[in-house]
Amino acid sequence: QVQLVESGGGLVQAGGSLRLSCAASGFTFSTYAMGWFRQAPGKEREFVAGISWGGSGTYYTDSVKGRFTISRDNAKNTMYLQMNSLKPEDTAVYYCGAPSSRYTIVDAARTVGSWGQGTPVTVSS
Secondary structure, eight states: OOEEEEEOOEEEETTOOEEEEEEEESSOGGGSOEEEEEEOTTSOOEEEEEEOSSSSOEEEOGGGTTTEEEEEETTTTEEEEEEOSOOGGGOEEEEEEEOSSTTOOOOSGGGOSEEOOOEEEEEEO
């Protein structure tokens, strides 16, 4: 079965950096687009960044453009999110998501078929 395991979250000061990882198993990773999402307390889960199955296409929500970089290593079945210039408003639990079908772009929560358990990110001011 599909398994997604996030890691790399933690506490960081504003302006700092973190690198999140999402290790995938149970499906042919290289044929699935992937995405990162986040959910702050009391708010809905929101799309952060997505990447195509080959890694050549990436897209971001406006609030993280220029600060976050999504990438993947298909040989390692792992996706990453490099987060720089972190702000207190980036504080949330971060989730990786995979669609239900191959070659399907992930750009909203409704496009996700499988979720990881999440990794918390706290940015202090």
